Amino acid sequence: MSSRYVIEVGNRHIKDVNEEIQAAAKAHHSLLVRNTLSRHNLGIGLPKGVDVAFEGSVGYYCGGLNTGAIVTVEDDAGWGTGEGMDAGHITIGGYAGMSAGAAMRGGTIHVRGDAGPRIGVAMKGGNIIVEGKIGSQAGFMAHAGKIIALGGAGASCADALWQGEVWVAGEIESLGVDAVVKEPTAEQVAEVDAILEPLGLVDSARNWRRIVSGQRLWYFESRDANAWLMI
Amino acid sequence: MADDLNGTYHYPFPEAPEELVKFGDGAIEGRPAGVPSSYDEGGSLRWTPEAISEVHALAQLGRYQVRGYNTFNKRFPTFDDLTFVPATMTRLPLEGYRESCDTTTILGGGRGLVEKPLELKIPIYIASMSFGALSANAKEALGHGASKVGTMTCTGEGGMLEEERAASNKLVYQMSPARYGLDLDHLRRADALEIVVGQGAKPGTGGLLLGMKVSPRVSQMRTLPEGVDQRSTVRHPDWLGADDLAIKVEELRIATNYQVPIFLKMGATRPRYDVAIAAKVGVDVVVVDGAEGGTGASPELLLNHTGIPTISAIRAAREALDECGMSGKVSLVAAGGIRSGVDVAKCLALGADAVMIGNAAMIALGCNSPRYLDDYKKLGTSPGACHHCHTGMCPVGVATQTPELTARMDVAAGAERVARYLTAMTMEVTALAKACGKSNVHNLDMEDLRALSFEASAFTGVKMAGIDRAYGW
Ligand code: SF4
Numbered sequence: 139m140s141s142r143y144v145i146e147v148g149n150r151h152i153k154d155v156n157e158e159i160q161a162a163a164k165a166h167h168s169l170l171v172r173n174t175l176s177r178h179n180l181g182i183g184l185p186k187g188v189d190v191a192f193e194g195s196v197g198y199y200c201g202g203l204n205t206g207a208i209v210t211v212e213d214d215a216g217w218g219t220g221e222g223m224d225a226g227h228i229t230i231g232g233y234a235g236m237s238a239g240a241a242m243r244g245g246t247i248h249v250r251g252d253a254g255p256r257i258g259v260a261m262k263g264g265n266i267i268v269e270g271k272i273g274s275q276a277g278f279m280a281h282a283g284k285i286i287a288l289g290g291a292g293a294s295c296a297d298a299l300w301q302g303e304v305w306v307a308g309e310i311e312s313l314g315v316d317a318v319v320k321e322p323t324a325e326q327v328a329e330v331d332a333i334l335e336p337l338g339l340v341d342s343a344r345n346w347r348r349i350v351s352g353q354r355l356w357y358f359e360s361r362d363a364n365a366w367l368m369i
Numbered sequence: 370m371a372d373d374l375n376g377t378y379h380y381p382f383p384e385a386p387e388e389l390v391k392f393g394d395g396a397i398e399g400r401p402a403g404v405p406s407s408y409d410e411g412g413s414l415r416w417t418p419e420a421i422s423e424v425h426a427l428a429q430l431g432r433y434q435v436r437g438y439n440t441f442n443k444r445f446p447t448f449d450d451l452t453f454v455p456a457t458m459t460r461l462p463l464e465g466y467r468e469s470c471d472t473t474t475i476l477g478g479g480r481g482l483v484e485k486p487l488e489l490k491i492p493i494y495i496a497s498m499s500f501g502a503l504s505a506n507a508k509e510a511l512g513h514g515a516s517k518v519g520t521m522t523c524t525g526e527g528g529m530l531e532e533e534r535a536a537s538n539k540l541v542y543q544m545s546p547a548r549y550g551l552d553l554d555h556l557r558r559a560d561a562l563e564i565v566v567g568q569g570a571k572p573g574t575g576g577l578l579l580g581m582k583v584s585p586r587v588s589q590m591r592t593l594p595e596g597v598d599q600r601s602t603v604r605h606p607d608w609l610g611a612d613d614l615a616i617k618v619e620e621l622r623i624a625t626n627y628q629v630p631i632f633l634k635m636g637a638t639r640p641r642y643d644v645a646i647a648a649k650v651g652v653d654v655v656v657v658d659g660a661e662g663g664t665g666a667s668p669e670l671l672l673n674h675t676g677i678p679t680i681s682a683i684r685a686a687r688e689a690l691d692e693c694g695m696s697g698k699v700s701l702v703a704a705g706g707i708r709s710g711v712d713v714a715k716c717l718a719l720g721a722d723a724v725m726i727g728n729a730a731m732i733a734l735g736c737n738s739p740r741y742l743d744d745y746k747k748l749g750t751s752p753g754a755c756h757h758c759h760t761g762m763c764p765v766g767v768a769t770q771t772p773e774l775t776a777r778m779d780v781a782a783g784a785e786r787v788a789r790y791l792t793a794m795t796m797e798v799t800a801l802a803k804a805c806g807k808s809n810v811h812n813l814d815m816e817d818l819r820a821l822s823f824e825a826s827a828f829t830g831v832k833m834a835g836i837d838r839a840y841g842w
Contacts, residue, residue, distance in 0.1 A: 156623045178616045182623040183553050198613070199620045203553040218607035218617075222551050240606035241548035243592075259606040260548055262592040279547075279602050281592040300593060359435055359598040359666075360579040 142170045142191075152179050163188040163207070178216065181209060186225065198235075201228045204245060217254075220247045223264070236273070239266045242283070248337055255292065258285040261302055265333050275314065277304040277349075286330060288339065299351035305330055307344040316355045322348040433670055435579070437758030437768065439570060439663040439706065439728055445678045447661075448712040450825030451818050452834065455804035463803035470799040471809040474723045477561060477630025477653035479698040484628045486653075487539060487561055489723065490519025491795045492810055493713055495787075496658075496704055496727035497543050497563065497634065499525030501578050501587045501599075502665030502758070505532055506778035507734055507767045512536025513780065514733075514787025518795070523563060523725070526576050526601065528590045529555040536784075541632060544621075546575055547601035549591040553624060562621055563632035564614070564652070566643075567603075569662030569679070569705040571671040572636025575601035579666055581761030584770035615650040630654055636662070637682030637705065638675075644686040648695040655699055656725065657686045661706025663728035665768060666759035679705035680719060681828035687720030710797020717798070718813040719829060733790035734783045735765040741777070 143166040147155050155171075159181055162169050169190045174180060178197035181190055186206025197216040201209040204223035211219070214232040221240040229248045230238070236254040239247045244264045249257075252270035259278040266285045274292035277285045280302025290308030297314025305322075313319070322330075326348060331340045388394065396402035411418070426434060456462035463470065478486030495511045502525065503511075509532040515522045521539030524530070528550025534540055542559030544551065556562060567573060578587070578599040588595040608617045618631055630653035635643055637659045647655045659679025664672065683703045690696040703721035707713060708729055716724045728736075739752040744764035748757045758768035766778030802810045805817045819834040820826035826833045826840040833840060 152619065153623060153627065179620045179623055182620055198616045199607070202620055203556070203624050205553055217613065221607045222548065222553070224553065237607040241551055243551070256606065260546075260602060262548075262551075278606075300597075355600070356594065356597040357580060358600065359577065360581060 142166075142168045145169060145171045146173050147171060147175060147177055147180065148173045149175075152177060155180065156182055159184070159190065163190070176214075176216065181207070184209065184226070195232070201226070204228065206245075214251070220245070223247075233270075234268075239264070239285075242266075246333075252289065253287075258283065258302065258304075261285075267334065267337060267339065269339065271308065272304075272306070274311070277302050278314070280304070284330070284333070286333065288341075288344075296349040298355060299349075300356075301351070304349040306347045306349065310347060310349075313349065316352045317349050318352040319347045319349055322346050433668045435577070435666055435759055436669050436672070436756055437663075437665050437667070437760075438672075438756030440661055440672045442660075442673045445661065446680060446822055446824040446828055447678070447706070448680060448708075448715050450820060450822040451680065451715050451829070451831060452821055453714070453718075453801050453805060453817055454819050455801075455817075456806040460806045462806050463808060465800055465803050468803060468808070470802050470807065471811075472795055472799060474811070476700045476702070476723060477632070479700060480651075480653055482622070482627060483630050483653065485560070486630055487521065489521060489539070491791060492717060492721075492723045492798065493791055493794055494520045494723065494725055495522040495730050496662075496725040497523035497525040497541065497565070498665070498727050498731070499527030499543075499576070499578075500530040500533065501525075501527040501582060501591065501770070502768060503731070504763075504766055504769055504775040504778055505530060505586075506775050506780050507731070507783065508533040509536045510734055510778065510780045510783030511730055511787055512540070513784035514730075514791065515539075517784065517788040518791045520791065521560065524559075526565065527587065528552075529558070530590075534558060543634075545601065546603055546605045547591075547599075548606065549601075556621070556624055557626075559625075559629060561630045561632055561654070562625065563634050563656070564605075564617070564621075565634045566647075567636035567638075567658075568634070568664065569636045569658030569660050569676050570664035571667040572638050572676050573603065574667070574671060575603035577601070577664075577666040577668075577759075579759055579761065582665075582770045587770060611646045611650050618651045632656055632702075634658060636660075636675075637677045637679065637686075640677075640682045640685040641689045644689040644701075645693050645695075648690060648693055648699045653699060654702060655686065655690075656702040656704060657682050658725075659683075659703070659705025662704055663731075664758075678828065679703060679707070680715070680825065683716055683719040683721050684829045710794035711801065713794055714798045714801040714810070714813060715818065717810055718815060718817050719831075720815075722811065730787060730790070731767050733787050734767050734778065735786070736763075736767045738765055740765060 143162045172193045174194045176195045176197045183203045184207035189208040191210045195213040199218045201220045204226040206225040209228040211230045215230045216235045219238040220228045223242045226245045233251040234249040234253040237256045239258045241260045242264045243262045247266045249268040253268045255273035256275045261283045262281045263283045268287045271289035272287040275294045277296045281300040286305045291306045291310045293311045294314035296304040296317040334340045392402035472491045474489040474492040476487040512533045513536045516538040522537045523541035526545035539560040541561040543563045545565040580596040632654040633647045633652040634656040659682045660676030700722045702723045703716045704725040741764040763769040766775045818831045820831045
């Protein structure tokens with residue numbers, strides 16, 4: 139830990155901070171970013187093989203477009219944490235703002251506190267684990283991947299899903315359009331437990347609700363296709 | 370009183386029998402012969418045969434209709450409502466065949482923020498049309514055709530197709546709200562990024578790709594189940610308003626290491642405000658797509674009844690940039706219904722820095738060409754009238770994912786047609802520019818135009834022909 143390369147953020151131009159992070163990631167395995175002041179766009183497009191810890195809280199898009207780095211945020215994170223990430227692991231110590239994991243394709247996001255609305259919106263893969271509650275419209279139009287909430291879920295949970303899944307252990311305020319609750323099979327629970335296991339979060343007493351698409355919207359437009367041939 | 374009129378005159382012959390006055394000899398019983406009959410023809414301007422069949426369609430389907438192509442609304446003022454007024458006594462023309470006229474077009478360099486602004490040889494490039502809406506062969510042909518004449522193409526929302534990347538010397542990578550196939554590597558291999566807020570054909574709604582076109586390859590690129598109707602999200606997943614977008618733009622600049630310009634594409638609705646906001650969030654290029662813009666599939670009502678005409682949108686956009694001091698810093702690209710170099714020249718004169726063509730490029734590839742007539746017939750249409758891109762059964766292989774049909778889209782021939790079409794369009798632009806005395810196509814301006822209709826003048830501020838005054842408000 140003591141050999142960590144330290145980067146100070148403060149009031150520096152965010153472009154310079156990111157350049158320093160990218161350059162340091164080439165030479166060091168472990169970076170500590172200090173004095174973050176909740177600045178936006180910290181650690182964009184991080185490479186594989188580096189471990190970056192952000193002290194305090196961060197603003198929007200921290201760890202966005204991550205391609206394999208291990209990222210830790212000590213406190214809270216703003217909107218779009220880990221958006222578009224392809225690989226890697228992001229841990230938020232506190233609260234994650236709106237749209238964490240938006241359009242992510244792979245990797246893991248782990249939020250220790252609660253998460254804001256639209257977590258995992260349009261995600262294409264990977265896993266999001268939230269120890270607290272997830273906000274409204276969680277998993278909106280998620281194509282693939284899993285959102286796992288150990289707490290409850292806000293309104294319109296799992297709205298208009300493709301093949302993504304939302305797992306909720308606590309109360310669900312309301313389900314979104316075309317969302318259906320399915321009883322998980324033992325194998326499906328085992329799969330989720332395998333995701334939770336490395337985080338030390340397995341608890342066999344949980345009453346899981348697995349929410350998937352009802353597929354009513356999947357063929358909404360083309361069901362009258364023959365009629366259109368004559369338009 | 371009219372009744373009195375008949376009272377006093379007496380014919381010098383017996384009164385004609387009523388039967389003959391009413392053309393009754395040989396006429397259909399009970400119908401006045403020869404009277405122009407509203408019974409036969411109809412004539413309600415409201416309840417036209419089209420409006421009636423629309424009601425019948427809705428009454429049978431219980432839902433709106435979906436189709437591709439572009440607006441069928443005939444009441445738009447168009448490019449044809451404007452004419453050029455070339456040099457005469459007040460200015461000198463350039464020699465059309467002998468003197469040169471520069472067509473070089475630089476996009477995205479105005480803010481001085483990025484390392485590699487786009488330098489195109491001509492002011493025209495190929496619009497964002499996705500792989501999915503178009504076949505891979507069509508995308509590849511567009512790429513090669515554009516590369517041959519020194520211009521560029523755009524991925525559209527379906528992600529980066531490797532064939533297209535390889536074929537296109539310059540390629541804009543589009544980030545739509547759905548973020549299909551979004552990949553940092555693709556961002557970094559692009560020559561520009563484009564954030565899509567909307568499109569002219571159907572502003573305020575997301576992309577639409579019917580199940581017939583969600584082939585295995587399309588489904589894999591978009592992470593969708595095969596054969597589903599892909600109705601894309603319209604709101605971006607990780608920003609909502611302008612303040613957030615400004616941060617997003619910074620993120621994309623960092624991700625691409627401040628190398629390439631960032632575009633923002635919008636459907637033309639309130640360009641005076643929307644373009645000013647786009648300039649404010651920090652993008653390098655604003656693309657304004659008018660209501661005549663095309664699409665692969667859309668609810669028909671949106672095509673016909675949303676958005677504003679391209680000619681009006683360009684003026685509003687240019688004035689917005691002028692008013693906030695961003696002309697020169699932010700480039701303006703216009704699109705929507707551009708068919709020829711004449712239309713391009715009019716866009717430039719109205720204030721665009723470049724234009725983008727979609728439908729026109731598809732037609733150059735072979736859309737609506739008179740071949741495979743039986744297949745047009747199966748669609749209930751004919752060459753010249755086809756607008757069936759939504760069905761995935763494109764007879765010429767442009768807008769389909771069916772292998773037997775895509776094979777009809779010959780990449781080499783399509784590329785050459787696109788290259789020739791772009792060349793011809795550019796010649797048309799320079800011919801007009803030189804006649805107007807301009808040695809650079811970007812020097813065309815409002816004074817080179819006159820309006821042929823009140824609407825065109827009122828919508829654009831171009832002076833009315835002859836009277837030389839813009840329609841006054
Ligand atoms: S020919 Fe093909 S591309 Fe052209 S309108 Fe018909 S379906 Fe669309």
